[in-house]
Amino acid sequence: MQIGSKFTIGVHIITALDYFKDVDRVNSEFLAGSIGVNPVIVRTVISQLREAGIVQTQRGSSGAELSRRLDEITLYDVYKAVGSVDAEEGLFHFHEQPNPDCPVGRNIHKVLDRHLAEVQKAMEDSLKATTLADISNDTKQAVDNESK
Amino acid sequence: MQIGSKFTIGVHIITALDYFKDVDRVNSEFLAGSIGVNPVIVRTVISQLREAGIVQTQRGSSGAELSRRLDEITLYDVYKAVGSVDAEEGLFHFHEQPNPDCPVGRNIHKVLDRHLAEVQKAMEDSLKATTLADISNDTKQAVDNESK
DNA sequence: TTAGTTGTAATATGATATATTACAACCATC
DNA sequence: GATGGTTGTAATATATCATATTACAACTAA
Numbered sequence: 001m002q003i004g005s006k007f008t009i010g011v012h013i014i015t016a017l018d019y020f021k022d023v024d025r026v027n028s029e030f031l032a033g034s035i036g037v038n039p040v041i042v043r044t045v046i047s048q049l050r051e052a053g054i055v056q057t058q059r060g061s062s063g064a065e066l067s068r069r070l071d072e073i074t075l076y077d078v079y080k081a082v083g084s085v086d087a088e089e090g091l092f093h094f095h096e097q098p099n100p101d102c103p104v105g106r107n108i109h110k111v112l113d114r115h116l117a118e119v120q121k122a123m124e125d126s127l128k129a130t131t132l133a134d135i136s137n138d139t140k141q142a143v144d145n146e147s148k
Numbered sequence: 149m150q151i152g153s154k155f156t157i158g159v160h161i162i163t164a165l166d167y168f169k170d171v172d173r174v175n176s177e178f179l180a181g182s183i184g185v186n187p188v189i190v191r192t193v194i195s196q197l198r199e200a201g202i203v204q205t206q207r208g209s210s211g212a213e214l215s216r217r218l219d220e221i222t223l224y225d226v227y228k229a230v231g232s233v234d235a236e237e238g239l240f241h242f243h244e245q246p247n248p249d250c251p252v253g254r255n256i257h258k259v260l261d262r263h264l265a266e267v268q269k270a271m272e273d274s275l276k277a278t279t280l281a282d283i284s285n286d287t288k289q290a291v292d293n294e295s296k
Numbered sequence: 297t298t299a300g301t302t303g304t305a306a307t308a309t310g311a312t313a314t315a316t317t318a319c320a321a322c323c324a325t326c
Numbered sequence: 327g328a329t330g331g332t333t334g335t336a337a338t339a340t341a342t343c344a345t346a347t348t349a350c351a352a353c354t355a356a
Contacts, residue, residue, distance in 0.1 A: 001149055001150065001151055001152055001232070001233065001343080001344085002149065002233070002234070002237055002238070002239060002240060002241035003149055003239060003240045003241060004149055004241055004312090004313060004314085005241045005242060005243040005244075005313085005314080006313085006314090007240060007241075008240060008241070008242045008243050008256075008260060009243050011256070011260060012243065012246065012252065012253075012256050015252055015256060016250075016252045019251070019252050020252075025331095027331085027332065027333085028332080028333075029332090033247055033250070034246065034247045034250040034252055034253045035243055035245075035246060035247070035253065036243060036244065036245030036246050036247055036253070037243055037245075037314080037315080038314080038315050038316065040315075040316070040317090040334095040335085041314070041315075043332095043333065043334065043335085044334090044335085046333090046334095047333090047334065047335085057333070057334090058322085058323075058332095058333080059321065059322045059323075059332075059333045059334070060321075060322035060323035060324080060331080060332050060333060061322080061323050061324070061331090061332070061333085062323090062324095062331075062332060062333090063332095075263065075267070084149070085149065085150070086150070089150055090150070091150060091151060092150060092151045092155060092156060093150035093151060093152055093153045093155075093156070093344090094153060094156045095153040095156050095157050095160065095183055095184060095185055096153075096184070097183075097184030097185075098160065098182065098183060098184050099181055099182045099183070099184055102164075102181070102182040103167070103287075103291045103294075104160065104163055104164045104167050104168075104182055104287060105160075105182045105183065105184070107287050107290040107291060108156075108159070108160050108163060108283075108287060110290070111283055111286040111287050111290055112156060112159060112283060114286075115223065115278045115282070115283070118274060118277075118278075119223070119271060119274040119275055120271075122270050122271055122273070122274035123267060123268075123270055123271035123274070125270070126266060126267040126270035126271070127267055129266075130263045130266075134263070135256075135259055135260060135263070138259040138262075139251075139252060139255050139256060139259050142255040142258070142259060143251045143255060146251075149312080149313085152343090152344060152345085153344085153345080154344085154345090173300095175300085175301065175302085176301080176302075177301090185345080185346080186345080186346050186347065188303095188304090188345095188346075188347070188348090189345070189346075191301095191302065191303065191304085192303090192304085194302090194303095195302090195303065195304085205302070205303090206301095206302080206353085206354075207301075207302045207303065207352065207353045207354075208300080208301050208302060208352075208353035208354035208355080209300090209301070209302080209353080209354045209355070210300075210301060210302085210354090210355095211301095241313090
């Protein structure tokens, strides 16, 4: 299994919105061209970023704007915004019908859950350690290095 | 998305193999009954645990045996054994066709990958922190507490 | 020899991710 | 205020994957 590409698409969108902030017509079609996906996917992800307060948009007019500074947006914020992992279900899918008539079956769930919640937290905390400013800077530097 | 239930099924199997080690006929059907899935799923997961050197089995005869002590088996070992996350692909699915004609498009992948590899490592390291002995002990204690 | 079991292939089914079409609502501008 | 471009979102299609199920050969224990 994998965490869906909407997460990396979200990061790509934000990075591009900053990179091309002085360029006209950075619309969903332009972004879709850079990302390599359908424009509707871009609009969907942008909608989710907007609901999360990360970008602002205006219907009918082109181009989303960032609502916060890049160093105030973490990978975790994007991950949450696009719903990479369902908040109810969690990262790990537990088998759904352990047998309540079996001592192991009726206890394993709550025993394991405690540990798995920690694992998920470790992952999410790690996502919080990187900001979109880091990604943006790394990207600009990579572009600079190309011309050498 | 979620990490498939084969992972928690694997943990359940190992816990049950230990819990019922003195019981006869702990075969794939018995385990399937405790877990609440089809016996073929159990046999498949046991096969993967065997390939990973975690259990031993004998064709035709009932009951798998643990190859190592519970405190020498971590959640990470089970996660790896059942292939919860493809080793090639990684935890995060990157959008596959970023545009090489766009400076962001042709650099975002390698920039992000470095950070995402760290996130995945944080998750996996956290899985290493719990052993099956922990799960087993917690389960036995939960069973003990039931009779109070 | 017989009954029970494992290992695995083959297939079915359902869920989910992504792509695509379509269109109403909206904006900027001439 | 008419026009062209755009967003937001619903509806649908398609492909991939997780899980379930059937089937059976290989094997073991008695």
